[in-house]
Amino acid sequence: MKPRSIGLFDSGVGGLTVMKQLLRILPDESLIYYADTARLPYGEKSRETIIRYSIENAIFLLEKDIKMLVVACNTATAHALEKLQHIFKVPVIGTIEPGAKHAVEVSRQGRIAVLGTKGTIKSQCYQEAILKGNPDAFVLPIACPLFVPLVEEQYFSHPATRLIVQEYLKPIKEQRIDTILLGCTHYPLLKDLIQQEVGSDIAIIDSATACAQKVASLLAEKSSTGPTYRYYVSDDPVKFQKMGQTFLGIAIDHVESVHH
Numbered sequence: 101m102k103p104r105s106i107g108l109f110d111s112g113v114g115g116l117t118v119m120k121q122l123l124r125i126l127p128d129e130s131l132i133y134y135a136d137t138a139r140l141p142y143g144e145k146s147r148e149t150i151i152r153y154s155i156e157n158a159i160f161l162l163e164k165d166i167k168m169l170v171v172a173c174n175t176a177t178a179h180a181l182e183k184l185q186h187i188f189k190v191p192v193i194g195t196i197e198p199g200a201k202h203a204v205e206v207s208r209q210g211r212i213a214v215l216g217t218k219g220t221i222k223s224q225c226y227q228e229a230i231l232k233g234n235p236d237a238f239v240l241p242i243a244c245p246l247f248v249p250l251v252e253e254q255y256f257s258h259p260a261t262r263l264i265v266q267e268y269l270k271p272i273k274e275q276r277i278d279t280i281l282l283g284c285t286h287y288p289l290l291k292d293l294i295q296q297e298v299g300s301d302i303a304i305i306d307s308a309t310a311c312a313q314k315v316a317s318l319l320a321e322k323s324s325t326g327p328t329y330r331y332y333v334s335d336d337p338v339k340f341q342k343m344g345q346t347f348l349g350i351a352i353d354h355v356e357s358v359h360h
Contacts, residue, residue, distance in 0.1 A: 103323040106315065107161035108170040109154075111142040112252050113343050114286030115172030118195070120348055121312030122170075126319070130328045132164050133172075135150040138335035138359075141248045142175040143217025143284070150219065154180035158188060159326050160332070160358065166190060170315060173201075174284045174307060180221035187360055188322040191318060199281055199307025200229030207279040210237040215294075216283035218243045226283050230313070242274050244268045244287070246311050251286040255341060257293060265290065265297050272298055282306040289347070331355045 106122065108115055112135050119133055134157055136142075142150055154176045157193045158169055169192045171184065177194030185192045203212050214226040221243040230239050246264050255261045265329055272280065280302055282288055288306040329350075333340045337355035342354050 101315075103130055103325050104165055105132045105328070106168045106170060107132045107134070107164065107166035108172040109134040109136065109157040109161060109176070110173040110285060111136050111140040111175070111338065112248070112286070114248065114251065114275035114284060114289075114348065115309035116204060116344055116347050117288045117306065118170060118172040118311050121309050122315060123348070123350070125312050125316045126211065126322070128323045128325070128327055130323060132161060132166060132330045133332070134161055135331070135333045135340055137333045137340060139349065140252065141217065141347045143175060143219045143245060143248060145175075147179045147219075147223075150176055150179040151183055154184060155187065158184050158192075162188060162190065162328075167321075168193065168315065168319065170311065171195065171283055172308070172311070175219040178220045178225040181269045193315050193318065195285060195307040195310065195311045196225050199305070199311035199319040200226055201233055202305050203279055204230055204233035204309040206238065206305055206332065207234075207237070209276075209278050210234050211238040211240075211275065211277050212237055212277070212279045212281060213242060214283045215242050215244050215247070215278045215287060217248065218245050220283055227282065230281075236337070240271060240276070240277060242268055242271060244284075247284065247290060248286045251289045254346075256289055261290065262293060262297075265293050269297050272302070279303045279305065283292070297314055332358050334358060
């Protein structure tokens, strides 16, 4: 019998940061990745819309007989995780709780900045999760709505991106932050630029790595056969294929276009 896959979804390529960590931690597991590129970005949408999109994405992946669902999108995790966990029978893992826990462990003075989309920041889910781990923490939430489109356009080190990073991160220096949590799976692609801006004394952690580690710890039955990787998008498979290969460092032979 063919081993069942782990399913992941995101609004675009950002969730590949989670997939990249899963490839490293669980090299024998088969993965199915769905990018809802036609409806990107999620960060500007209403809570109701994000929940609807997330349920549709989950149903699409569950029809592929997955054994675990990873919500590889912080905005979708913030608004839809509990709903998905309530509706579906497979384990559903999000990005927020593992990322917040890791930030609390790493932070020396408990002064943590969270960078996220407007939707994630507005939900206050990261702030609540960090304070749950450390009630005395100081949390500085910063919405960075332009980061996702810049990453999707592959402007990782563009002068315009550098200027926007400088603008968004101004409050970090004023507030003596010691740890930055990248609260969106797109943001690790800008990590080098962010580190250059804030300096090497500030720790930068991402929710993608913490999420992948949580998946590994919860996986009851690990696969031991040759893994397969399948990719689906709701818009422009060529663009996704090109960017996905660059980022993952592995060949993507085929990306299938699907429509809800």
